[in-house]
Amino acid sequence: MSPRRSYDQYCSVARALDAVGDRWTLLIVRELLAGPRRYTDLHADLPGVSTDVLASRLKDMERDGMTARRRLPPPGAAYVYELTARGRELLPVLQALGTWGQAGLGExxxxxxxxxxxxxxxxxxALEGEGLVEVLLGEGTFHLRVGAGDGPVYGDGPAPRDPDARLVLDSGTCTAIGRGESTVAAAVRAGRIEVTGDGTLAKALREA
Known part of the structure; x- marks a missing residue:
């Protein structure tokens, strides 16, 4: 394993970039915020990354204490990668980057x-409160753990149990929310998001 490159600057920003400034690293974190992932699944959801680069980044992230690798018990018997507590601390960093990047998203x-x-x-x-939310888009389904204090904050596919709220919307509405052009509440009022469910979060969205 090659030594980690460093900016060699006594600055916390530079130290952070020593660990996460390489291309693909933060996008790997984005994927692992969904919970443990196999290498093949990570590669499939990071189009454009080479197998060599992905393997190298995962080794660097494990060395830096951001990820861990473990073997699933039989019958799975595959290795998965997951974020450590330190890796999960990057969630607000990604959230801030997403907010900053809204202006450049465009079409x-x-x-x-x-x-x-x-x-x-x-x-x-964009969502406030706490609860399990299932989101149905034309491109697919995923679920969110709004207000989660630990562990995965979202997951691919349907919710693992009956969700507190279920949202049906299109990617255009999602994009408008991501760009800051709309709020979830405004999209619900405009009929662009269909909300079902009996949880507190669903009721709050319908009444907003």
Missing amino acids: RRPTDAVRAHWFALPLLR
């Missing part, structure tokens, strides 16, 4: 890949 380009769960973090920023 989707023909070359832009998209995954349904990439809308999870913008929606997570």
